[in-house]
Amino acid sequence: MERRTLLLCGLLALTGCGSAAPTRRPGVGSARAGDRIAGLADVPTGSGALVDLPGDGQLLLVRSADGVRAFNPACPHQGTVVDPPAAGVITCPTHRSAFDPQTGAVLSGPSPKGLAEVPVRVSGEDVLLA
Numbered sequence: 001m002e003r004r005t006l007l008l009c010g011l012l013a014l015t016g017c018g019s020a021a022p023t024r025r026p027g028v029g030s031a032r033a034g035d036r037i038a039g040l041a042d043v044p045t046g047s048g049a050l051v052d053l054p055g056d057g058q059l060l061l062v063r064s065a066d067g068v069r070a071f072n073p074a075c076p077h078q079g080t081v082v083d084p085p086a087a088g089v090i091t092c093p094t095h096r097s098a099f100d101p102q103t104g105a106v107l108s109g110p111s112p113k114g115l116a117e118v119p120v121r122v123s124g125e126d127v128l129l130a
């Protein structure tokens, strides 16, 4: 083995490059209908949580007295992953667009449209992709 190849292999081993950890993408990714995406206990009532889906996707789940809704957390302005609701508003940390946690609609800021809703359903204590 050449010295250059040996050094590269050693560097990859030290940095963890080439590991199998999936890269998360906002949205459903490779998850399929019926996949369990969270437990109800993982989604605080009156707030929400970013959840990693089976595969490589990521969704924002929002829980209210009416149930659980899911949104693609990619801000429609420039794609930043938005923060879970706080004080009744979903906020994008980059340019501060604000979204309604019940509908995903834009409340203020530069986003040209609201967050895209993703259908989910609750089954017992689980939240499933619909």
Ligand code: FES
Pocket (backbone or CB within 6 Å): 075, 076, 077, 078, 079, 080, 092, 093, 094, 095, 096, 097, 109, 110, 111
């Ligand atoms: S990326 Fe979200 S408001 Fe600009």
